[in-house]
Amino acid sequence: MTLTATRTRWLQDNGVYVAVVALLLFNALFTANFLTLGNFTTQLVQAAPVLIVALGMALVIGTEGVDLSVGAVMALAAAIIPLYLGAGPLVAITMALVVGLAAGAFNGFLVAEVGIQPIVATLALLVGGRGLALVIAEGQLVQLHDPAFLALGTGDVLGIPISVLIAVLLAVVVAGLTNRTTFGRQLVAIGGNRKAATLAGLPVNRVLVGVYAICGVLAAVAGVLATSRLAASDPADMGLLMELSAITAVVVGGTPLTGGKVRVLGTVMGVVLMQLVRATLIKHNLPDSIAQMIQAAIIIAAVYVARERR
Amino acid sequence: MPTDPVIEVAGVTKTFAGVRALDDVDFTLNRGEIHALVGENGAGKSTLIKVLTGIHTPDAGRITRKGHISTIYQEVNLVPLMSVAANLFLGREPRNRLGLIDRARRSADAAELLTGYGITADVSSPLGTLAVGEQQMVALARAVEADADVVIMDEPTSSLEPREVETLLEVVRKLHEAGIAIIYVSHRMDELYRICDTVTVLRDGRSVHSGPLKELPRIELVSLMLGRSVNEIQKHGTTAFGEDHYAGREPVLEATGLTSKPRINAVNVAIRPGEVVGLAGLLGSGRTETAKAIIGALPLDDGTVLVAGKPVPHNVKAATKAGISMLAEDRKTEGIIPNLSVRENIVLAALPRLSRFGVISRARQDRIVDTFITRLRIKVSSPEQKVAELSGGNQQKVLLARWLCTEPKILLLDEPTRGIDVGAKAEVQALIDELAREGLAVLLISSELDELLDGADRLIVLRDGAVAGELEGAQLTREHVLGAIAAEVMDDADSN
Structure with a gap:
């Protein structure tokens, strides 16, 4: 391997980490009040729901699929919460997760059993899911007052926000699932070469349904946390454009859209990077529109670096 | 047979990444003949076809073409979602006075044309709704309608039902009568012997035989394709298999x-x-x-x-x-x-x-x-x-x-x-x-x-x-x- 090839390869594998470190250094030197605990906490709390969604998205993309319905599933979870909060926060959260599971399994069914392309299958729920959420909520924003439920979004353990703890825990679980379980390895094999996986006797359809179901549950978790932090159920706005943020983080983190590979730590770093970019620009008083354009540039750079894979 | 070549290939060589796909190949197709092109996988048939149609440029050798060549591939290269009629006249649609596509005439022409090929399906339905054999026939009709002088058919019957094969062979015969030269690629011995006049056998990128087909016994043809002389019985010991290990048990x-x-x-x-x-x-x-x-x-x-x-x-x-x-x-x-x-x-x-x-x-x-x-x-x-x-x-x-x-x-x-x-x-x-x-x-x-x-x-x-x-x-x-x-x-x- 030539020196350039080695260097390109290294950049492909580690580019996202380099970018995160570089941005941290930049902010430490040039941004006032950046290196404060309060600022870090804010950044992480904002990033937590995106990370949770992106973890599920990374799994789906690993199977050479995509899930466009994650934002709509967050809205569904948000709409479910006030309906059951009277029976206690645990019941409400469980119901929201069950709905997320059902929505994900439905996506998986369309993709695996019916054989619809993932982008089309999940597009149906992207459109229909939010509509259903608005029907459930009767188009209303509902203020929530249950203190135990609200603690989820605002509370902390030893100074670490609960939502951040949950996100980190889920990242560890998903990493273990991907790398250490039969399910995870079969998932990657299906994404890498579905024909070969089928001929190897792998339970292709079962794994696909499972992957989309997990993605749905994770989206519901994110919806629950975001609702709690907002102290309101807002199905009209909840998770809007979340699918794009999640896909961006996954791709920037080095998981190829062609499937066959899932990078969990890369996805975490992808989320952190996109969050840092926004925060940096906002702190330097640049408008959100500029931030969006810079995000676009980062996506193109990430895909460009990954392009020479084959 | 009078020699009136429409395609003449002399000494064509084509190399891909150091591998010789064609090695000094000669090939002649005469007007009105049905020419079988046979050989095992990797013998160079596809490469030769691509050289003939101009997709590949040979490294050496000379190619003379007289007339227009149409190729029908194993998989139908048409647009499945467009109507049968639209596919048939794609790129040369009949126009009305305003220069717009004359749909009525296109449908009428298509229906009339396809009856000659044994297709009675609705020409306004999407091509993809037709059976594979019928699609192949549409592709064939399109090729012929484009005023082709030479039609190359690459394994046209590999996915057809026996009845569809008969129709296809019938059409091939009609083309033959109309004076169109045909290169017919197939592994099916029965078909080859029924319709082809001449045969060229390729093996490992070389043309190992070219001549009238009827005079060549089947077993000779097969041995030419596989590269084994019929009389050559003695083993070379080129493989590493050991003794037989037959065990007289019940089948598993x-x-x-x-x-x-x-x-x-x-x-x-x-x-x-x-x-x-x-x-x-x-x-x-x-x-x-x-x-x-x-x-x-x-x-x-x-x-x-x-x-x-x-x-x-x-x-x-x-x-x-x-x-x-x-x-x-x-x-x-x-x-x-x-x-x-x-x-x-x-x-x-x-x-x-x-x-x-x-x-x-x-x-x-x-x-x-x-x-x-x-x-x-x-x-x-x-x-x-x-x-x-x-x-x-x-x-x-x-x-x-x-x-x-x-x-x-x-x-x-x-x-x-x-x-x-x-x-x-x-x-x-x-x-x-x-x-x-x-x-x-x-x-x-x-x-x-x-x-x-x-x-x-x-x-x-x-x-x-x-x-x-x-x-x-x-x-x-x-x-x-x-x-x-x-x-x-x-x-x-x-x-x-």
Whole structure:
């Protein structure tokens, strides 16, 4: 391997980490009040729901699929919460997760059993899911007052926000699932070469349904946390454009859209990077529109670096 | 026959990445003749066609074309979602005075034209809703309607029903009468002898024979394609198979009446433990399909598969569980998972057995991977090396290891030594031998006659998707196999 090839390869594998470190250094030197605990906490709390969604998205993309319905599933979870909060926060959260599971399994069914392309299958729920959420909520924003439920979004353990703890825990679980379980390895094999996986006797359809179901549950978790932090159920706005943020983080983190590979730590770093970019620009008083354009540039750079894979 | 060449090719050579696909090939197509172009996989047929149609530029040689050439490929190259009529006149639609497409005339013209090809379907329906045979006919009609002087047909009947084949041959005859020259590529001997005037045989990129077809006995044609002289009986010992290891036990695999139209028809295969059964036949004779039918990867119209006397449901998962494994012919698209490491590729099929409650035991995995890397002599820098970086032979061994660690009873090997270098080939052959001696039942598919004759205890010969003969013991000679492939031995006996 030539020196350039080695260097390109290294950049492909580690580019996202380099970018995160570089941005941290930049902010430490040039941004006032950046290196404060309060600022870090804010950044992480904002990033937590995106990370949770992106973890599920990374799994789906690993199977050479995509899930466009994650934002709509967050809205569904948000709409479910006030309906059951009277029976206690645990019941409400469980119901929201069950709905997320059902929505994900439905996506998986369309993709695996019916054989619809993932982008089309999940597009149906992207459109229909939010509509259903608005029907459930009767188009209303509902203020929530249950203190135990609200603690989820605002509370902390030893100074670490609960939502951040949950996100980190889920990242560890998903990493273990991907790398250490039969399910995870079969998932990657299906994404890498579905024909070969089928001929190897792998339970292709079962794994696909499972992957989309997990993605749905994770989206519901994110919806629950975001609702709690907002102290309101807002199905009209909840998770809007979340699918794009999640896909961006996954791709920037080095998981190829062609499937066959899932990078969990890369996805975490992808989320952190996109969050840092926004925060940096906002702190330097640049408008959100500029931030969006810079995000676009980062996506193109990430895909460009990954392009020479084959 | 008057010589009036429409295509003349002289001394054409074409090299891809150092491999000679065509080597000093001469080829002449005369006006109004139906010219068969035959040869095994990789003989250079496709390359020659692409050189003729101008897709490839030859490295050396001269090509003279008089007239317009149309090519009909095996897969229909039309737009399935557009209507039949739109496809037929794509790019040369009839116009009205305003210069817009005259839809009414297009439909009327299309309907009239297609009746001549035996198609009565609604010309306004999307092409994709037609049967494959009908689509092929539309493609043919389109080619002819484009005022072609030469029509090249690449395996036009490979996916057609017998009735559709008849219609197609009828159309070919009509074209012939209209003075159009045809290059007809096919492996089906019956068709070739029914309609073709002349034949050119390609082998390893060379033109080994060119002349009138009727005067050439079938067995000669087959031996020209495979490169074995009919009289050449003596073995070269070019393969690494050892002694026969036939064991007189009950069959562990019994597949009966396997039928998947139009690819295979009522094929029976039985294999005993320790026995290597070879599947012989030309390309497209149904060898791969038979193996896929056994493992449940091909939808069946009829047939049953028994393993150790018990019926196996017709799907890959059930077959794998029952102890059947298949090494696919196409390593790249159906075998390796390129992004994963050698270790992961090896344990893929055995994962559930290497894990507890779904969590993989890394230690057990490493142990089994190490065992197979040593035993199969797989050359890797480490088990974590990406499988895509290995040579073809080593990839093949990785796949073999994948199946062996599921501890199968029956191993289906589809062209296990294709595209791997000589040394690795001998090793793989020796390995097959060793596995059979340990009691595995092996189905061996190979295009190399030597490999089959040396490696198999028994040969099943397929022709056009059906069993043409079973050979054993003293019958395991080239003559018998070639005879069965060409259906010559029995025909001779009948006519004498």
